[in-house]
Amino acid sequence: MKRPSEAEAKQTASRPSIERTNAFIPFAREEIEQSIPSRFEQQVRLYPDRLAVKTPQHSWTYDELNRLANRVAHTILARNGTGRTPVVLLIEQSAPHIAALLGILKAGKIFVVLDPSHPSSRLAQFIDEAQPTCIVTNENHHHTALELAAGSCVVINLDALASDLPDANPAQPNAPGDLAMILYTSGSTGRPKGVIGDHRTWIHNARNYTNAFHVCSEDRVTLLALGTSQAMKNLFMAILNGASVFPYEVRQHGLDDLVALLSHEEITITVMGASLFRSLVDVLTDADQFPKLRLIRLGSEPVQKRDVDLYREHFPTRCLLVNGLASGETQTIRFFCIDHKTDVPGTIVPVGYPVEDKTILLLDDTGKEVEAGQVGEIVVKSHYLASGYWRRPDLTDLVFRSAETPGGRRLYYTGDLGRMSADGCLVCLGRKNARVKIRGHGVDLLEVEITLRGVDNVKESAVIAHQNGAGYAYLVAYIVPVTFPGPTNTALRHALAKALPDFMIPSTFVVLGALPRTTSGKIDRQALPAPGRPYRDPNRPATPPRTPVEATIAHIWSEVLGQESIDVYDHFYDLGGESLQALRIMARIRKSFNVDVDLQSLLDAPTVAEMTLTIDGLIEHTDSNEHNGSEREENPELSYLVKLQPGDDHKPVFLIPGGIGGEEEFFVYARLARHVGPEYPFYGLKAPSAKGKEPSQPSVQEIASDYLREIRTRQPEGPYIIVGECTGGIIAYEIAQQLRANGEEIALLALMDTPRPDAFWELQQRFLDPLEKNYYVTRLSYHRAQLRKLKGKEKLSYLLQKGSRVFLELPQIQQSLSGREPGKELEYIQRSYSRAIYRYRPTPYDGKMTLLVNEELYQSSPNLGWEDTVTGGIEIHELPGNHNSYIRDNVQIMAKKLKECLEKAEKQKVTSG
Numbered sequence: 001m002k003r004p005s006e007a008e009a010k011q012t013a014s015r016p017s018i019e020r021t022n023a024f025i026p027f028a029r030e031e032i033e034q035s036i037p038s039r040f041e042q043q044v045r046l047y048p049d050r051l052a053v054k055t056p057q058h059s060w061t062y063d064e065l066n067r068l069a070n071r072v073a074h075t076i077l078a079r080n081g082t083g084r085t086p087v088v089l090l091i092e093q094s095a096p097h098i099a100a101l102l103g104i105l106k107a108g109k110i111f112v113v114l115d116p117s118h119p120s121s122r123l124a125q126f127i128d129e130a131q132p133t134c135i136v137t138n139e140n141h142h143h144t145a146l147e148l149a150a151g152s153c154v155v156i157n158l159d160a161l162a163s164d165l166p167d168a169n170p171a172q173p174n175a176p177g178d179l180a181m182i183l184y185t186s187g188s189t190g191r192p193k194g195v196i197g198d199h200r201t202w203i204h205n206a207r208n209y210t211n212a213f214h215v216c217s218e219d220r221v222t223l224l225a226l227g228t229s230q231a232m233k234n235l236f237m238a239i240l241n242g243a244s245v246f247p248y249e250v251r252q253h254g255l256d257d258l259v260a261l262l263s264h265e266e267i268t269i270t271v272m273g274a275s276l277f278r279s280l281v282d283v284l285t286d287a288d289q290f291p292k293l294r295l296i297r298l299g300s301e302p303v304q305k306r307d308v309d310l311y312r313e314h315f316p317t318r319c320l321l322v323n324g325l326a327s328g329e330t331q332t333i334r335f336f337c338i339d340h341k342t343d344v345p346g347t348i349v350p351v352g353y354p355v356e357d358k359t360i361l362l363l364d365d366t367g368k369e370v371e372a373g374q375v376g377e378i379v380v381k382s383h384y385l386a387s388g389y390w391r392r393p394d395l396t397d398l399v400f401r402s403a404e405t406p407g408g409r410r411l412y413y414t415g416d417l418g419r420m421s422a423d424g425c426l427v428c429l430g431r432k433n434a435r436v437k438i439r440g441h442g443v444d445l446l447e448v449e450i451t452l453r454g455v456d457n458v459k460e461s462a463v464i465a466h467q468n469g470a471g472y473a474y475l476v477a478y479i480v481p482v483t484f485p486g487p488t489n490t491a492l493r494h495a496l497a498k499a500l501p502d503f504m505i506p507s508t509f510v511v512l513g514a515l516p517r518t519t520s521g522k523i524d525r526q527a528l529p530a531p532g533r534p535y536r537d538p539n540r541p542a543t544p545p546r547t548p549v550e551a552t553i554a555h556i557w558s559e560v561l562g563q564e565s566i567d568v569y570d571h572f573y574d575l576g577g578e579s580l581q582a583l584r585i586m587a588r589i590r591k592s593f594n595v596d597v598d599l600q601s602l603l604d605a606p607t608v609a610e611m612t613l614t615i616d617g618l619i620e621h622t623d624s625n626e627h628n629g630s631e632r633e634e635n636p637e638l639s640y641l642v643k644l645q646p647g648d649d650h651k652p653v654f655l656i657p658g659g660i661g662g663e664e665e666f667f668v669y670a671r672l673a674r675h676v677g678p679e680y681p682f683y684g685l686k687a688p689s690a691k692g693k694e695p696s697q698p699s700v701q702e703i704a705s706d707y708l709r710e711i712r713t714r715q716p717e718g719p720y721i722i723v724g725e726c727t728g729g730i731i732a733y734e735i736a737q738q739l740r741a742n743g744e745e746i747a748l749l750a751l752m753d754t755p756r757p758d759a760f761w762e763l764q765q766r767f768l769d770p771l772e773k774n775y776y777v778t779r780l781s782y783h784r785a786q787l788r789k790l791k792g793k794e795k796l797s798y799l800l801q802k803g804s805r806v807f808l809e810l811p812q813i814q815q816s817l818s819g820r821e822p823g824k825e826l827e828y829i830q831r832s833y834s835r836a837i838y839r840y841r842p843t844p845y846d847g848k849m850t851l852l853v854n855e856e857l858y859q860s861s862p863n864l865g866w867e868d869t870v871t872g873g874i875e876i877h878e879l880p881g882n883h884n885s886y887i888r889d890n891v892q893i894m895a896k897k898l899k900e901c902l903e904k905a906e907k908q909k910v911t912s913g
Contacts, residue, residue: 016320016337016338016339016341016342023216023217023218024214024215024216025216025241026210026211027206027207027210027211027241029207031203031207032176032200032203032204032207033176033200034176034199034203035105035174035175035176035178035180035199035203036105036174036180036199036202036203036236036240037102037105037106037169037174038174039203039206039240040066040102040239040240041066041169043062043217043239043240043241043242044062044063044065044066046217046242047062047217047242048061048062048063049061049062049063050062050217050242050244051244052064052065052239052244052245053065053095053098053239053244053245053246053247054095054244054245054246054265055094055095055246055247055248057094057095058094058095058096060095060099062242065095065098065099065102065239066102066169067167068096068099068103068167069099069100069102069103069106070103070106070166070167070168070169070170071103071161071165071166071167072099072100072102072103072104072106072107072136072156072158072161073102073103073104073106073107073170073172074107074165074166074167074170075103075156075161075162075165076103076104076107076109076134076136076156077107077170077172079134079154079156080107080109080133080134080154080156082107082108082172083108083133084108084109084110084178084179085109085110085132085133085134086109086110086111086112086130086131086132086133086182086390087104087107087109087110087111087112087132087133087134087135087136088111088112088113088114088126088127088130088132088134088135088136088148089101089104089111089112089113089114089136089137090114090116090123090135090136090137090141090144090145090148091116091136091137091138091140091141091158092116092117092140092141092226092249093223093225093226093231093247093248093249094247095247096138096158097226097247098235098239098245098247099158100136100158101113101235102239103136104136105174105180106169106170106172107170107172108172108173108174108178109134110179110180110181110182110196111180111181111182112126112130112132112181112182112184112194113181113183113226113227114126114127114184114227115226115227115501116137116140116141116144117501118501119497119498119499119500119501120144120147120148121498121499122499122500122501123144123148124148125191125192126184126192127148127149129184129191129192129194129390129391130182130184130194130390131391132153133153133154134153134154134155134156135148135149135153135154135155135156136156136158137155137156137157137158138157138158138159139157139159139160142155142157142159143856143882174199175199176198176199176200176203177198177199177200178198178199179196179197179198179387180197180198180199180202181196181197181202181232182194182195182196182390183195183197183227183228183229183232183328184227185328185442185444193389193392193395194389194390194391194392195229195328195329195386195389195390196386196387196388196389196390197328197386197387198387200384201331201384201385201386201387202232202236202331203236203240204331204357204384205233205236205331205332205384206233206236206237206240206241207356208331208332208355208356208357209233209237209332210237210240210241211356212335212355213269213295213322215237215238215241215243215269216241216242216243217241217242217243218243218268219238219241219243219244219268219269220243220244220246220265220266220267220268220269220292221234221237221238221243221244221245221246221267221268221269221270221271222234222245222246222248222261222262222267222269222270222271222272223235223238223245223246223247223248224248224250224270224271224272224276225300226249228300228441229326229327229328229331230271230299230300230326233271233326233331233332234271237269238269243269246261246265246267248261250276250583251583254583254586254587254598255279255280255282255283255583255584255587256283256587256590258280259280259283259284259288262290262293263288263289263290266292267290267292267293268292268293268294268295269293269294269295269297270293270295270296270297271296271297271298271299272296272297272298272299273298273299273300273301274298274300274301274302274303274304274307275301275473277296277298277307277310277311278307278310279581279583279584281310281313281314282560282584282587282588283584283587283588284314288314289316290315290316290319291316293315293316293319294318294319294320295319295320295322296311296315296319296320296321296322297322297324298321298322298323299324299326300437300441301437301473302348302349302428302430302437303323303349304348304349305344305346305348305349307321307349308321308338308342308344308349311338312340317339317340320337320338320339321337321338321339322335322336322337322338323335323336323338323349323350323351323352324336324351324352325351325352325378325416325426325428327414328386329385329386329399329400329412329414330358330380330382330385330386330412330414331358331384331385332355332358333354333355333358333360333380333382334351334352334353334354334355334358334360334426335351335352335353335355336349336350336351336352336353336425337352346427348427348428348429350421350425350426350427350428351418351426351427351428352425352426353424353425353426354424357382357383357384358380358381358382358384359380359381359382359409360378360379360380360381360418360420360426361376361378361379361380361381361411362374362375362376362377362378362379362418362419362420363376363377363379364376364377372420372421372422373419373420373421373422374419375417375418375419375429376417376418376419377413377414377415377416377417377418377432378414378416378417378418378426378428379411379412379413379414380411380412380414381403381409381410381411382409382410382412383407383408383409383410385400385410385412386400386412388400399412399413399415400412401413415432416428416429416430416432417429417430417432436465436473437473438465438473438474438475438503438504441501441503441504443465443475443503443504445463445464445465445475447500447504448463448475448477448496448500448504448505448506449461449462449463449477451496451499451500452477452479452492452496454495454499455487455491455492455495455496456487456495457481457482457483457486457487458479458480458481458482458486458487458492459479459480459481459482460479460480460514460515461477461478461479461480462477462478462515462523462525462528463475463476463477463478463506464476464478464525464528466508466531474506474507474508475504475505475506475507475508476506476507476508476509476510476531477492477506477508477509477510478509478510478511478512478515478528479492479509479510479511479512480511480512480513480514480515481511484511485511486511489509489571492506492509493505507575508531510528510529510531512529515528516528542567543567543568543569543609544565544567544568545566545568545608546568547612549593549612549615549616550568550608550609550612552592552593553589553608553611553612553615554566554568554608556585556588556589556592557572557575557585557608560581560584560585560588561575561581563575566608567608568607568608568609568612569607569608569609570607570608571606571607572602572606572607582602585602586598586601586602589611589615593615593618593619595615595618595619596618597614597615597618601614604674617643640685640686640706640707640710641683641684641685641686641710641711641713641714642683642684642685642686643681643682643683644669644673644682644683644684645673645674645678645680645681645682646678646681647677647678647679647680647681647682648679648681649679649680650679650680650681650902650906651715651719651720651721651747651906652681652682652683652714652715652721653673653676653680653681653682653683653721653723653902654683654685654711654714654715654720654721654722654723654735655669655682655683655684655685655723655724655725655728656684656685656707656722656723656724656725656728656729656731656732656735657669657684657685657686657725657726657728658725658726658727658728658729658753669682669684669725669887672887672891672894672895672898675891675892675894675895675896676895676898676899676902677899680899680902683711683714685707685710685711685728685731699836699839699840700730700731700734700836700837700839700840701734701738701840703731703734703836704731704734704735704737704738705738707731707735708735708738708739711735717744718739718744718745718746718747719744719745719746719747719905720736720739720744720745720746720747721747721748721750721902721905722735722736722739722746722748722749722750723748723749723750723751723752723898724750724751724752724754725751725752725753725754725887726752726753726754726883727754727837728754729751729752729753729754730754730757730837730840730842731837732749732750732751732754733749733751733754733842733845733849734840734842736749736845736847736849737842737843737845740845740846740847746847747905747906747908748850748901748902748905749845749847749848749849749850750849750850750851750852750898750901751849751850751851751852751864751866752851752852752853752887752894753852753853753854753857753883753886754851754864755857755861755864755865755866756842756864756865756866756869757837757838757839757840757841757842758841758865842869843869844869844870844871845869845870845871845872846871846872847870847872848870848872848873848874848875849866849870849872849873849874849875850874850875850876850877850901851863851864851866851874851875851876851877852877852879852894852897852898852901853876853877853878853879854878854879854880854881854882854883854886855878855879855880855881855882855886856881856882856883857883858876858878862876862878863876875901877897877901879893879894879897880893
């Protein structure tokens with residue numbers, strides 16, 4: 001029997017006991033020598049009916065996930081051919097994202113995951129670096145993909161796959177050493193680095209996770225990041241062992257829903273950054289219990305001693321906390337397991353002991369190994385390292401080197417500093433160079449500095465990572481302007497947001513007359529002044545909280561942001577705030593005031609004073625509803641009107657949103673209103689479907705009538721300003737019709753990106769759930785093909801087996817066909833609301849109408865089909881962007897144009913009066 005190595009013995013002795021279930025199957029060493037699709041297909045054969053991936057929209061078994069991935073693979077092979085070329089995956093984290101990723105690998109391609117939320121200029125930079133032959137996307141991002149492809153590569157829309165595609169495993173071979181993926185990170189020259197990995201290396205990492213933590217088919221694993229090395233580790237750890245994966249977007253759905261996911265879905269393994277872990281703990285209550293959770297792996301950023309204390313306070317004894325060290329270049333190289341009794345010496349939590357086949361060297365500046373207890377650069381020696389950097393041989397040669405010892409092992413110089421204890425436990429002490437971790441993302445400070453220097457009126461820049469009192473790292477930028485006082489913080493953030501993702505945008509900006517320099521002329525980062533309090537007008541004294549609400553909000557900000565005192569006019573970002581802290585703040589505000597607010601509320605009200613106005617308004621609205629008459633209480637769906645912005649100097653603007661008319665759209669329009677000007681009052685009209693209420697109105701005419709009833713409570717008589725966006729424009733049109741029929745005056749009817757309803761109907765028919773619509777047709781084709789392969793009793797047995805399953809599932813099938821599947825009631829209500837809009841056929845309107853149209857729609861039809869319906873004249877304004885960006889990304893331009901329309905309408909009223 002083979003004796004364990006010294007490293008393995010130390011690791012075993014220091015590790016708390018790992019819970020082992022009967023379902024755990026050890027991952028054998030010989031199984032490393034295969035491809036990722038091969039290992040995945042083994043799990044499909046072992047667990048065809050076990051849950052593979054689940055989101056609110058999808059729940060797929062391993063067999064279903066495999067068949068969808070195969071359809072993607074066959075599409076890629078048919079349209080992009082064979083050959084190991086890069087294929088970009090541009091889609092939000094979801095179940096289709098996982099199916100597409102597997103499909104790319106099954107087609108023998110190299111996948112490149114890009115985050116569609118990144119600025120278009122940065123996505124274009126990645127495309128230029130990767131040089132893909134194909135982009136796989138969905139309907140949400142199809143237009144963006146076409147723009148990025150620019151005719152140079154194939155674009156495949158997952159929502160428009162042919163229904164007759166084969167779903168059998170493609171016969172496309174993948175060798176263990178073939179390239180599998182390119183994972184992009186921030187680059188030190190402003191140029192992204194693409195870490196390339198092969199199938200063998202990633203399967204080896206999955207094996208280490210599996211055997212270290214007994215990952216098995218009974219595990220249920222969260223997937224909280226998109227396109228990162230950590231996300232890939234989590235995904236393959238799960239699906240290469242028959243476990244279930246639960247993708248979740250924290251920024252979209254928030255912390256409270258993440259708590260619910262961990263509890264209700266009985267998650268057993270979750271992996272997250274330390275800052276997200278702290279934010280999660282901050283919203284937990286005594287009622288939150290996680291009896292099934294057995295492993296919390298903290299990654300991507302340093303773990304602090306207080307994180308261990310939080311773990312022991314809030315999570316069960318059967319659950320382990322795991323720190324470690326990993327990167328895209330090395331995969332996981334260290335683990336440190338902690339239970340409720342583990343002694344953690346010092347203030348820094350170690351990254352722990354070695355995993356199999358990964359040796360750590362600590363080298364000084366001369367390349368010699370340092371002694372135990374001394375600090376040196378962490379160098380990893382292994383057979384299982386990344387292949388290098390995509391199309392960057394210079395950078396590859398700089399950090400990847402051949403080991404002097406025989407056997408094919410290579411060295412990777414991490415750039416991290418570390419110290420080894422006598423028993424082989426490693427403590428990581430941070431970076432040698434300018435690369436830092438912000439919210440779990442690797443950020444090269446030089447890339448941010450280079451981007452800053454491209455901003456107007458910025459001559460020099462330096463960027464450092466700073467830690468606030470709450471232990472959160474954030475970026476501080478120091479700029480020397482060409483002329484003083486230099487660009488505003490808002491202007492800097494706006495300029496950077498066009499090129500960088502949000503985690504790379506500094507939270508604080510400091511203007512200096514000159515950057516401190518060393519004697520050699522380099523920037524002396526140690527001499528940069530610590531970021532102080534946000535800039536305040538010296539003529540305005542500091543303003544402490546003045547009301548109980550302000551005091552409560554300021555106290556929450558102080559604790560979460562680590563600031564001793566908060567001025568009610570301090571801006572959230574100037575205090576070093578970032579998205580995870582924003583989530584914590586909004587969760588605590590919801591609990592403190594029992595009001596319905598989310599992240600967008602903070603974006604729209606980024607000071608304590610502004611947030612207080614928001615909270616006061618919500619409390620007042622709640623109190624007024626509680627004391628209103630019985631009709632309002634019995635019919636809460638009649639409450640449509642929502643104040644977006646106060647204002648006294650002008651007529652109110654009544655805005656009907658697009659989409660399903662819910663609060664999410666209102667946050668976009670609230671930003672628009674603020675840019676139009678605080679002197680303009682804005683009101684939104686919320687559709688009943690936004691709150692999950694069955695719409696009682698059978699037509700747009702009755703919806704408009706109900707809206708008008710509440711509009712008149714704010715403005716009894718004209719002239720009226722009615723604005724509608726997208727589908728909301730159709731209701732706005734009918735409101736204007738009814739007002740004119742009653743003899744009222746319309747100062748302005750403005751429709752934003754609203755084609756005539758018949759154009760909407762054609763669009764809906766074109767993109768109506770093509771995958772779901774063809775599901776049963778596809779399954780029948782599959783079963784017919786299976787029957788042709790069988791004979792005699794085998795064919796009869798197959799028919800009986802599948803027939804009995806259909807009989808058992810008949811109620812669910814009937815509910816699906818009727819549109820009322822359990823758990824999909826909100827979707828049905830939203831479809832009902834949408835059908836009322838699409839069925840509307842407008843009658844001629846004899847007044848004037850203004851169209852604000854994005855440039856993409858404008859090129860196809862400037863008047864959007866309204867020319868024969870509006871007889872009083874149409875004024876058309878073209879706006880930059882597409883339907884997804886013309887307001888969100890160009891809000892200032894849209895606001896300026898809308899304000900011009902409002903001012904023109906007022907002047908015409910004065911002239912006619």
